[in-house]
Amino acid sequence: MKRSSLLVLAVVVILFAISWILKANQLSATEENYILEAFLITFAAFLTLSVLSFLYKDNPFYKFAEHLFVGVSAAFWMCLGFWSTLVKNLIPRLSEGLSEFFNEPYMPGDYNFFFWIPVILGILLLMRLSKEHGWIARWPLAFIVGTTAGLNFVRYLRSDFIEQISATFVPLLIEWQGVGHFFSNFNLAIDGQFVMMLSNWVIFVGVMCGLIYFFFSKEHTGVFGTASRVGIWILMITFGASFGYTVMGRISLLVGRLTFLFKDWLGLIS
Amino acid sequence: MPPAIVNFIAGQVGVQQLVVSGTSTTAQTPPSHPRAAFLVLLIIISFTISAIAQEPADTAAFDLPDERPAPPTSVVVTDFKYDAGNRVDITWVPSIDDQPELTLVDGYTVYRSANGGDYKLLDSLLPGISMYEDEEVTPDSVYTYYVATMSGKDTVQSVVTQEIRPEWELVNFDLAWLFVIAVIISGSIVWFIWRARAGADLFVRKIAGLDAVDEAIGRATEMGRPILFIPGILDMDDVQTIAGLTILGRVAKQIADYDTRIRMPVSRSLVMTAARETIKASYQVAGRPDAYSDDMVSYVTDEQFGYVAAVDGIMVREKPATIFLLGAFFAESLILAETGNSIGAIQIAGTARPAQLPFFIAACDFTLIGEELFAASAYLSGEPKQLGSLKGQDVGKGIAMLAIILGMVAVTMATAFEIDFFQMIADGLNQVFSTKAE
Incomplete structure (x- = not known):
């Protein structure tokens, strides 16, 4: 390790220690386990700053935070999968003895034998560890992909197809009493006739042109091409609005981290 | 005093x-x-x-007089339709004393008798609730219920419901039109697959981002850098992940042909298994099974931002020349795309999540928008099965466009000019394109 790196490391360690001591001193009046609490807050602040240091460039502190995060989360998800899926859901339906062993209430049922199917599929998935019988692992995968496609077909047909079509059955003329009445009562109120009609026209034209853009069986030329270009323009305008909306949401996440740093760690804001 | x-x-x-x-x-x-x-x-x-x-x-x-709350009224038990006969719904009108300002009613208790036996307590509910779903019934028994109002230790019971025997209904006829539409679209897909297999030339228009796939793989080969493939963060039960892996098959075959390296960190163990199988099959098709290695695909973690941190690290350390982001993405989309952009990689992205598409469009070189992700594999491979599927979906879009035009005209004429004929058509279309089952 270079001397400069050692120097930076030493400075960070010293700053960490000072921060820990000061925080512990601050918490000693209110917290019982103030030393541990101060360590956790300081360590969380250190990890936050380590991750943010990636904005400058890749560095050992980011690597440390990254590897810690990956390692801890991978272990956490593995434990969660074991305790919540196998122990909580599967074992109580299959074995009374094992349920007692894991201190889980046994859940007998007439159709519990169905739960042997995922057990068998899981074992088949593990067969890929064997060089000779690794091909068997493809069967449970095929089962998962097939059932996913089948179940989602009905779900998406209802939510993304049928319901979208019926939602587009909108009248293009609202409260219509003739052209003269329309112009004589013209206004831009949000619940006015013009704005409501414009809204329905945008929905109708937007959906039709969007569908034409995603129609792959015909070359996008002529009138079809023009409608397709209108479709992609409408999509881009929608994406622009969505971009701004989502970025605002992300800013709130940043505000959350900064609040932690300035309030919980440094105590600069109350 | x-x-x-x-x-x-x-x-x-x-x-x-x-x-x-x-x-x-x-x-x-x-x-x-x-x-x-x-x-x-x-x-x-x-x-x-x-x-x-x-x-x-x-x-x-x-x-204060020693008042007892009134019992719930109109207690009705109905069989939940289109199930295996394992659920009945009990509804009632809450007690007239069930009002927040009176605090006389502490809640309700539901009792059940099976086959004329004793009534047993099923559940205790909070005030204001007027429905209970009993999912512990079987079609071979007859049940009666009553609901009681609780007030302290005192309970005031309603009248007993009529007897009910849950039934097993196999077919939900309310969804008949959904079935018809599904059959038309599925039938179209099968018919087009059959035509494609028979050698018919099925036209598919050019998809902009996909023409860049060959170029992007060639660039990585020339630069001697790896290709990074990110299949999103969802599992194999998401169609976008499946679409991403389908494209992976085509990309991996070309990578095998060009003898380039592929790096694929994943966040789900099943995706890892499926991706390994896909790449392995592609290398075999390319005639280079010896060049395949399980290390091409590695599991990182299920945790969303832990995965993102690791992928960002891989990007800046290994500096891949080409990055594919094809699958289901959430908040990590911009982080990944922006990091990829910062290292100068060619990025081809695709997702069907509308909220994430703007970030890919802003930070990637080519973006497959929604349906294009699902059409990509058919476009790239030209296989009869996938082409037939794509053409069948276009039939569905054609039906949608026709229905929307017809529905719009009917609703407009019916509301603006009050013409009964168009009202009839509008009602008919609403019935056909309704998914609300009883």
Whole structure:
């Protein structure tokens, strides 16, 4: 390790220690386990700053935070999968003895034998560890992909197809009493006739042109091409609005981290 | 008035009287004495008024009649339709005393009798609730129910419901039109697959981003850098992940042909297994099974941002020349795309999540928008099965466009000009394109 790196490391360690001591001193009046609490807050602040240091460039502190995060989360998800899926859901339906062993209430049922199917599929998935019988692992995968496609077909047909079509059955003329009445009562109120009609026209034209853009069986030329270009323009305008909306949401996440740093760690804001 | 207060006031008055009588002996009444007497009088009046004001409330509290809340009414039990006969719904009109300001009703209890046996408690519910789903019934038994209003330890029960035997209904005829539409679209897909297999030339228009795939892989080969493939963060039960892996098959074959390296960190163990199988099959098709290695695909973690941190690290350390982001993405989309952009990689992204598409469009070189992701594999491979599927989906889009135009015309004419014929068409279309089952 270079001397400069050692120097930076030493400075960070010293700053960490000072921060820990000061925080512990601050918490000693209110917290019982103030030393541990101060360590956790300081360590969380250190990890936050380590991750943010990636904005400058890749560095050992980011690597440390990254590897810690990956390692801890991978272990956490593995434990969660074991305790919540196998122990909580599967074992109580299959074995009374094992349920007692894991201190889980046994859940007998007439159709519990169905739960042997995922057990068998899981074992088949593990067969890929064997060089000779690794091909068997493809069967449970095929089962998962097939059932996913089948179940989602009905779900998406209802939510993304049928319901979208019926939602587009909108009248293009609202409260219509003739052209003269329309112009004589013209206004831009949000619940006015013009704005409501414009809204329905945008929905109708937007959906039709969007569908034409995603129609792959015909070359996008002529009138079809023009409608397709209108479709992609409408999509881009929608994406622009969505971009701004989502970025605002992300800013709130940043505000959350900064609040932690300035309030919980440094105590600069109350 | 409470005796203690009376005594206290009496004491005060006594003291004042003593003072007054003591001073009266001198026959010189000081000017302050009438004021003191007036003050005492005021105190007495104020205590008296406050005591009188409290008395009715106290009396009311003691005189409350021992009221019991009214029971729930109109208790009805119905069989839940289109299930395996394992659910019945009990509904009721809450007690008239079930009002937040009265606090007389503590909740409801539901009781059930099976085959004429004793009534057993099923559940206790909070005030204001008027429905209960009993999912522990079987088609071979007859049940009756009653609901009771709880008030402290007291309960007031409703009348007993009529008998019900849950039934097993196999077919939901309310969704008949959904079935017809599904058959038309599925039939179109099968028919186009059959035509493609018979050698018919099925046209598919050019998809902009996909023409760049060959170029992007070639660039990585020339630069001697790896290709990074990110299949999103969802599992194999998401169609976008499946679409991403389908494209991976085509990309991996070309990578095998060009003898380039591929790096694929994944966040789900099943995706890892499926991706390994896909790449392995592609290398075999390319005639280079020896070049395949399980290390091409590695599991990182299920945790969303842990995965992102690791992928970002891989990007800046290994500097891939080409990055594919094809699958389901959430908040990590911009982080990944921006990091990829910062290292100068060619990025081809695709997702069907509308909220993430803007970030890919902003930070990637080519973006497959929604349906294009699913069409990509058919476009790239030209396989009859996938082409037939794509053409069948276009039939569905054609049906949608026709229905929307017809529906729009019918609704417009019916509302603007009140023409019965168009109202009839609008009602018919709403019935066909309705997914609300009983």
